[in-house]
Amino acid sequence: MSKESQHKRRSFSDEFKRDAVDLVVKQGYSFRSAAKSVGVGEGSLRLWHRQLAPTPQPAGEDASLQELREENQRLRRELRKAELEREILKKATAYFAKESQ
Numbered sequence: 001m002s003k004e005s006q007h008k009r010r011s012f013s014d015e016f017k018r019d020a021v022d023l024v025v026k027q028g029y030s031f032r033s034a035a036k037s038v039g040v041g042e043g044s045l046r047l048w049h050r051q052l053a054p055t056p057q058p059a060g061e062d063a064s065l066q067e068l069r070e071e072n073q074r075l076r077r078e079l080r081k082a083e084l085e086r087e088i089l090k091k092a093t094a095y096f097a098k099e100s101q
Contacts, residue, residue, distance in 0.1 A: 012040070017048045025053050 012020075016038075023034035024045070031049070035042040059071045 018052055020045055021049050021052045024049055 020034060020038045020040065023029040023037065024031060027034075029037070031042050031045055035045040038045075056071070056074060059067045063071070
């Protein structure tokens with residue numbers, strides 16, 4: 001049996017992907033358990049989540065303490081990611097500016 005026939009790439013419908021993401025978003029499954037329950041890799045599910053999950057809404061004036069904590073935690077993660085991306089871009093800009101001289 002050739003290597004090509006051993007590793008066939010599976011494809012999934014958009015509906016299947018949305019349903020898998022809903023397990024995490026709406027049902028509260030962890031990525032690991034949701035991926036295992038639908039028979040896909042955790043990395044694939046995380047990718048689908050980034051692509052398909054709805055953008056979280058900001059907590060309103062009447063939000064509970066738990067909702068505010070969750071929003072704060074989410075915003076801190078987003079800030080760390082944005083800061084890291086900014087640092088990478090600054091380094092890349094400096095590198096290419098130096099190289100073009």
